[in-house]
Amino acid sequence: MPTAPHPQSTDELYQALQENDRRPYGRIRTVTAEELVDAAERFEEPAVLVHALLELQEAYTYGSEPRKSPVVFARLLTLFDEQPDVFDERLRHMLFWRFKWVANALRQLPEVPLTAMRQWLTEMRDRYEKADLGLQPYYGQAYQLAAHTGEDTTLAYELWAARSRTRLSDCEACEICERARHHLAAGDDERALRVWEPVLAGKESCQEEPARSVSYALLPLLRTGRTDRARELHLAGYRACRRNPSMSGEVGRHLEFCALTGNEARGLELLAENRTLFDEVDSPLDQLDFLTGAEVLLRRVESLGHGGLPAAGRAGRAWTVSDLCADVRHRADDLAARFDARNGTSHHTDRRRARLDRAPLLDALELTLRTRGLDDVVPAAAPVTPPAATSAAAPAADAAAAPETLPELILRARALDAQGHPDAQACWERLRTLATARDYVHPDDPAVGPLVRLRADLLADEAGRTRDEEYAVAAALHEEAAGLYEDAGEPGDAAVAHACAALAQAELATEGADDPVKAAAFTTAHATLVRLHQETSGLAPHQEARLLRMRATSLGLRLQTSRDEEHIAPLFAELDLLHTFAVRHDILTQISGALLLRASTHAMTGNLPAAVTEVDALLDRLRTQGPAWHLPRTLGLRGRLQLGLRDARAAHADLSEALRLAADWPADAVDTVRLHGDLAEACMHLGRPDEALRHLTRSAELDLRRGNRTDAYCTYSNAAQLSLDLERVEDCIALLDSLLAEPDVAAGELDDRLVAQLRLTRARALHAGEDLKAATAEFVALAAESAGWDDDPGSHAMIAGETAVLLGESGDFGRAREAADQALAAHAKAPRYEQISNCLRELARLQSQQQGPDGLPGALAFLADAGKVADEARAVGFEAHGRSLDSALAYEYGRVNAYAGAYDDALAALDKALALLGEPGPEEEGAGEWAECVRLAGVVEGIYLERPVPALTRLDAALTRLTALGRTEEAEPLTTLASRLRDEA
Known part of the structure; x- marks a missing residue:
């Protein structure tokens, strides 16, 4: 563990103490403070030792080590008694202030007898009286002891709260918290919240406030209907106490809040983020508070039937929710019993039971932009077939009905697949499970065919479900399926599989290639598809239609790549062939597909009105003749076309309807990810950014569930930036904290530049949230990392420049200069x-x-x-x-x-x-900048240089100009300054 070098002089020791004071509380700060006390003892200057001991006691107190704090204070008190002259007024004040720290530390230790705590309070009173100090702080500690033991606090409260504050009283924020908690314990939520308001509003604060008060106020806010305020304070308050051993009780109350608001998944996420608290908290009282909050959460998850979920507990083993809940219960019960035995009451057991017995206060409160349920914590279950569509346009209304026999299931799957029906996927999934079982027996049924054909079907289905970028995998699976179809004597299905493989190979060949190469690859694929079509005899109509559809698709991809007008006519010719054939054989899916491709082709060539006309005709057909599952996709295309035509309102209506209809079909049947993304764009055009934010996060989460993690994180990055633009700072930080805690991000498996972008947005949000220390630390780290981006010096220049500004805001201009020089060096390259x-x-x-x-x-x-x-x-x-x-x-x-x-x-x-x-003109936008420059010149000239006459001449001329331009808002500050100068003249 890195620690401070041994100081060779008292000046070096004082400098080391100052440096350690800037460190966050935790083991590094505490160990360094211990070493500095050892170093101070080598000098023959008691003042140095006093300062070192004070630093060590602070490290123990805020590092959650209450057993050690009183020991250090005893040494300080001995030094004070023996050498009072060493303690100047400031050190004396600090010494008497910390009597309260010791009283608090003793309450946290069940092994300390009640008599010893009361003796300490007597010692505090005697010392305060002897030093002629007011006793309000003593009575405050006496009240806190009474509240801790569960005695009647009425008299103790009055003796403390009725007294005037002194210089040694707890800060206003801490006292407000104690008074509010007193009313809370009496069951008066409203009065408690009124007392708390100055702290919750940020008007009073200290080392642990308002985070401490926030954690206690969350449930009263819910009980009194202030849900938005509770949500807002949860986000800000949790960030202030997370991973902090001295605020583990506060973390526990945030876990409890999640459990009682339908946010169990977020609660498990926060528990994982704070798992070190199981081992790092040395305060039994804080540990009891934390464990009880954790148990509220774990019991809730268990009661919802998710006891088998993984949970983050003490290091050294893997935990399930149920295992961890049992362990937490045992440890917390033991701690509560120890405190009650010490105090001679049942107060802590009773309080604990009351927390555990609370019913949820809300079914669901959306706490963060990334709303997740317990089902999202583990891989999704096997697809469940949805109810059959009720539209008359949906073929095979009983398509979702589960066949009673294996042959029926196989035949149903093939029939649905031939139609392109989305319910085919659930049938294939069920068949995959059955066919891979050790005891599977294939039906001896000519209608079903041999096992090799079923295996080919399953491979073809698997290939069709690969992600867009997995072209090599898809091509290999399709080729393997084609070989099995040939073995099974199914040349038509083999031809379709070969065609799918050819199209996937063409996609693979275009990755990273330039446009001419891409166009050539799709031209070759089209020729292969035509040859397969012509050379395969005995094709069933649905097979031939699929081949025609792929022929058209290959030419569509070629046009999309080349944008060559010569490629338009061949594509329309193929679409005519497909449409004519599909109409002749009444293949509804391919009729719709042909019309949809025709509309998309018009859109690609820039003829958006023609595309809309085609889509409108297709929608009329789909609503009357089907297939119904094509409606969401077609409405989605119409919404995108309306966005292109700048009719955001119409686009919003179409896309919203598409999403509504998509809910009737299996999750993978419609590209809802894109629908949400397009809706977000429409909402932004309509000036509805909050709604856009919801659609962005929904789109990202769907992508994440489907394994498209890079796309998901990119969308989430956009959502985080939008939330920051909307000044929803805590939402932005909470979203990014959740993403950066994802296992693949933490393990370094995600693209490092994308992770850096997420961290950069978070650092900017921290800055916007006035957490300058955390923001600066993140920027410094990002600047160091981006210095190695030889392929992107421009980004390093930007990051280093922002880092320099934050260091400047912190007053560290030496490091700011270094960061600025880095930015300038990178700027020279880009x-x-x-x-x-x-x-x-x-x-x-x-x-x-x-x-x-x-x-x-x-x-x-x-x-x-x-x-x-x-x-x-x-x-x-x-x-x-x-x-x-x-x-x-x-x-x-x-x-x-x-x-x-x-x-x-x-x-x-x-x-x-x-x-x-230059003076602003009627059409210029620089009037505000010009007016501000005039104002500052007027201030310098008229006030600081004491030349009011020329300053007024300057201001009056500017006011005349601005008035003539009708710029009254820009003129107002100048008018105010001119009036001041005339009054002072």
Whole structure:
């Protein structure tokens, strides 16, 4: 474990203490603090030892090691008694403050007798009285002991709450939490929430607040109908306490909240994220709280019939929900009994039982953008055949009825497959299970045929279900099926299988190829399909129709690739052949397929109105003649066409209807993933981003379930960015936390650039959520990783630039300069003029604003680099999407010099910026930028340089211009400034 080097002087030790104070609480910080105490003891300066012991006690307290905290404090108290002069006012304050830490630590340990805890409170009272300190903090601890043991707290509460606060009282946020919990214990949810409001609203906070209060307030919020508020606070509150040993009880209450709101799957996900708490929490009281919350969740999952699901428990073994629940129950029961034995009450057992006996408060509360059920935690069960379609247009209305005999099942599967009916898949799945069983006996029935034919059927079905990118697998399976069909004496089915293989091989040949090669591959495939069609005799109508359909498909793919007008007529000719043949033999599926391909061809050639006309005619036919299962796909195409025609409202209606109808068919029968994605696009065009977000996440989750993980994560990445754009910061973070915890992501199996994009969006969300420390840490890590992206220096430039800005916000301008230099080096390889210029100017502003005159040289260095970037951009004719780089740079020179007190230089820079901008005209969008530049020049000139007359002349001229343009909003700040200057003149 990495620890601090041994300090060689007291100055080095103090520096090491400061560095350790910046570390997060946990083993590294605690071990380092222990080593620093050892180092301090070697110096003959008691003040150094006092500081080291204070740091160590803090590490123990917030690292959930209550057994060790009182021991350290005893040493501090001895030093105080022996050498009080070592303790200045600040150290003395810290010492008396930490009497409360010891009282809290003793309550957490059931082995500490009740008499010892009361003796400690007496010691605290005596010390406070002797030091002439107010006793409100003592009475606060006396109340907390009474609440802990389950005694009547009425008097203890009044003795504490009625007293005036002192300098040593707990912070406002902590006291608010204790008062609210008192009312909560009395059953008054409304009063508790009123008391809690300043903390829940973020007006009062501290080290553990508002996260602690949030965890207690979740259930009262639900019971009083404030579900949206509970959801919002769960997301923010959980993130503040996750994986934190000193807040394990809070984590337990979030697990309980998930269990009582129909979010058991999320609860299991959070439990897995916090599995280290089973071993890292050294506080028995916190452990009891955590285990009880975990048991509420595990019992709920078990009661829903999912006790066999995997669950994350103590390290060293694999757990199921039922196994872990039993282990948690045993450990928590034992802890509750130990506390009650110590306290002489049944309070902890009673409280625990009350939590375990709570009924769910809601059937379902959508907590995150990624809504998952317990069925999603494990692989999906075997497909269940849905009820038969009720539409008169659906052939074989009894298609879903389970055949009573094996021959009937085989014949039913083949009949449905010939129709292209989606229920065929369930039949093949059932047959696959039966045929692969050891005791399978194939029917001796001429109508069924030999076993080799059934094996060919199953291979063909398996090949048809491969994912789009698995062309090699599909081709091999189709060829194997073709060979078996030939062995079975089924030349028609063999020809169809060979044709499918040829088409898959063509798709495989086009991967990574240029367009001419792709077009040639599909031309070859078409020739192969024509030859198979012509050379195979005795084809059944449905087989011949499938071959004609594949012939048309190959030419459609060729046109899609080449966009060559010469390829249009041959495709329409093939479609005419298919349509004529299908109509002659009344093959409904292929009639529909031909018309659908015709509409798609019109769309590919840019004739969207003609495509819509074709689709409308097809929809009329499908509604009257069928097949009904083609309706969702056809409506989906019409929705996409309407998007192309910029009729988002019509597109939304078509796509919504397609989704509604898709629910009548098996999951894989309709591409619902695309329907949800297209609906998201329609919603964005209609200005309904929240609805779009729901469709994006639904599309992604469906892709994930089907094994299309890369596509799913890409869609989820878009959803995360959209939620961030909508300022749903906690939703964005929760979604990304869930995705980054997926096993394949954690194991490094997903594309590293895609994972980096997810992490980058999360880092930006953390920044937007004002968690600067976490955001900076993630950006620094991403900048280090992206430095090795030799094939993509532009992305590294962007990430390093953003990292530099965050380091600047943290005041770490040394590291910010290093990151900016990395960004500039990457920018030299792949220019990102506007982004890099923005970052450099922002760094200059931050350094000048934070450091004043001392920061001016560093700020001007950043601006000098931004000037070089602007020169490069001008030389290549680059035009920024926002402000021009030159005017923005001049304005920033003005602002930076103003922050540093160099007002003459600031005014000169602002005048240059105004000259570059020029006065705004009626049609220009830069009026706001120009007005802001005038305002800042007026402030510098009129207030800081004390030249009100020329400043007012400047402002009045600008106001005249803005008024003439009707830009009243931009004029308002200038009017306010001018009034101030006149009042002060």
